Amino acid sequence: MEKKFNDIVELLPTIYKKVKASKELLLANLIMIGEIPAPTFEESERVACLQDRFLMADLNECSTDDEGNVFGILSTTANSKEKKKKDARNILLVAHTDTTVDFEIDHTIAVQPDRIIGAGIGDNALGLAALATLPMILKELNLNLSSNLIFMGECKSLGRGNIGGLKSFLENKKMSINKGICVEGLHLGRLAYSSTGMMRGEIKCEITDEFNWKKRGLSSAIIILNDIISKMLAIPLPSTPKTSIIYGSIRGGGRTYNHIALNSQLRFEVRSEDGEIVTNIKNKIQDIIEEVSSITGAKINIEFFAERHPGALEFSHPLVKSSWNIIKALDIKPQVDTSISELSVLLEKNIPAITIGLTKSEKRTDSQDSLKIDPIFTGITQLIGIILAIDNGLCDENRY
Secondary structure: OHHHHHHHHHHHHHHHHHHHHOHHHHHHHHHHHHOOOOEOOOOHHHHHHHHHHHHHOOOEEEEEOOOOOEEEEEOOOOOOHHHHHHOOOEEEEEEEOOEOOOOOOOOOOEEOOOEEEEOOHHHHHHHHHHHHHHHHHHHHHOOOOOOEEEEEEEOOOOHHHOOHHHHHHHHHOOOOOOEEEEEEEEOEOEEEEEEOEEEEEEEEEEOOOOOOHHHHOOOOHHHHHHHHHHHHHOOOOOOOOOEEEEEEEEEEEOOOOOOOOOEEEEEEEEEEOOHHHHHHHHHHHHHHHHHHHHHHOOEEEEEEEEEEOOEEOOOOOHHHHHHHHHHHHOOOOOEEEEEOOHHHHHHHOOOOEEEEEEEOEEEEOOOOEEEEOHHHHHHHHHHHHHHHHHHOOOOOOOOO
């Protein structure tokens, strides 16, 4: 096994050169994909573009499913057709197609000598561009894989999508998945092999013009929401297991300075390494809503629309160790991370999987990413190295 790993390490400089030689194709794919707006539930045009890229790369069985996901398969080059059917590993490479950037944001991508700038390209147009370019690079390398690579552009991942695309695929898949790699644009060196328990919610508070604020002692929907937040802040959160409540956004509306706000809204997220703690906090927040609603007479609704269950591989798992060593072999410092995205669903289905990032970010705003170009070549080299480790059996649990 050590010899197989050393052989992969020795091949990394050659892989890097081939990846770097694909720069024009990679950036062209990134621009084509990234300039197509794809808010969650409206990814169809971007999916169609990715499917076209898969077809151009001669992937097999290029198709979309009922959920809107897009697929292509790079089949094993093993000689025996019977071996393909029975023994070949199936490695899932998945990147989400949707983005948090709305249609009205300018999606034009600017390429500079050392960086590329555009809306949402780090999350996750770069991951999609890597999947679109990877088949060509593998063909140039002539690696003769014994595994099937399943390329997946997943829809309905973010926000209210609740990773719906991947969940649907795993519920209805016709082939077993042996290992999974979740490909993200950011950050190079990232290695996630655990998922955190999570619950997202939205609280909406509404009052009418007839609301008797003098009697209630509260002046607007904003003040009522502030009372809710104050009570949420008083919920005791343990430091072990790590637990937090993230207050993501707050909105409130009044017509002018001297009109009380008739509505307000809070979006929040609860995270914990313990799923039971997430459930307990959820119940406490529901109790707070009922209490404040009964005291103030305001109409307060709470909606929970996304949930994740904790899961993890051990650091000693061969997939984690092999990935860690590949990253280090490329002179990158591995950064252990947790995930609340696609990785959580794969782990929940008992599919060994990791999440990796491809490049470094210079700066980020709500709508613009500035990504360094050169590290992308190392990021994709890392991806291919991990694929080779899986393909050579270095990531099998029973390899000893």
